Amino acid sequence: MLRGVTHHITATREDGTVFEVSYGYGARQRRLLACLHCDWEEQITYGGTRHKGLDHLAQAHGAVGNPTMTADARARRQVLWTMAICFLISAVILWWATSRT
Ligand SMILES: [Zn+2]
Structure with a gap:
């Protein structure tokens, strides 16, 4: 460990x-x-x-x-984070839309 x-x-x-x-x-x-x-x-x-x-x-x-290329890995992680946040936002919107029935 x-x-x-x-x-x-x-x-x-x-x-x-x-x-x-x-x-x-x-x-x-x-x-x-x-x-x-x-x-x-x-x-x-x-x-x-x-x-x-x-x-x-x-x-x-x-x-x-x-x-x-160490800097590249950091940039790639940043892209992954952005993608994760976008995914979260769309998931919340989807949840909000479907829970309003
Ligand atoms: Zn391994």
């Missing part, structure tokens, strides 16, 4: 699903990579963190990430 998450590594599958691996500190300040979508965890001893995360996302989930 991760306690202090410091980084996120994301990769996107062909259908647009975003997968994420968190990087941070586990028990006794061990540095760990942990997948948010399965039980995969790996202790990091020396370097290659980003590659190990992306390797896992590619092999286990078929998602491809770009190791050099």
